[in-house]
Structures are given as C-alpha cells and as structure tokens.
Amino acid sequence: MRSLNTYLFFRGNCRDAVEFYRDCLGGEILDLSVYGDSPEPVAPENKDKIIHVHLKAEGIELMASDVLPDRPFTEGNNFSLILDVNSEEELDRLFSKLSEGGNVSMKPQDTFWNAKFCMFKDKFGISWMINCSRK
16 A cells, blocks of 8 residues: 545635645645546536645645535535555455445546546445556
8 A cells, every 4th residue: 555645625616725735734736637637528617626636745645626516515524535555456455345334436447547446435434535546
C-alpha cells in the first residue's frame, strides 16, 4: 500500500476551497481536472466544476472534487478515506474485506483516468475509495 489520504467533497466551491487550503498550508495543486474532461455527458453549467484535484504540501496530501447538484451531499459528512495501492490484486483484496457488510456504490472497475477504482461505505458507515493507478 502506498498511502492513506483524505478526499474532500464540495458543493460547487472546490476550486475556492483548495486554493484556500493551499494558501494556508503551502504546497502546490496537482492533477486538476474538470467534469468537462470526462467522457461522461455533463450539463454545460457543470463542465468547469472540479472532478478531481490533488493538493500536496509538506507531510500533507488532500484530494477533492465538486459534487454535482443532482447527487447527494451532506455538509459535515463530505469526506472519504482514499487508499492508493500498488496493485490491482491489492485493490481487489482490500475491497473484498473492507466492503463486507457495507454498501458498495462503485465496484472495482477501469476508469478513464487510467486506473482501477472503487467506492463504498464500510459496515461502520465510513466512506472509502481505493485507487490503483496504471503506469
């Protein structure tokens, strides 16, 4: 396993929030992509909203995205733990164990950002994402 980080979700103000955190914590913004970059259809008013951004500062890594208006969002519960793993086998093993008795929202699958990825809540209600980037 490479790392365990926090993934934050925002209702349309992700860019402002990440710039604020960068100003407070230092570091740099990496991997910024908007919904318009995705192959999935998206309403014109949502094309510039953030689908993924990565802020890296000394000892800190935050990732974040905007939640589109048609998806559930609860302020205060708008985060997930994200495991970045080294192999698809490790992703499958962790998914199988951590999601047991929980609620799966996205089974492990290939993504347009060249990774295998999944999302779920464990049996204790904690939101998880697991990502395995392909080189």
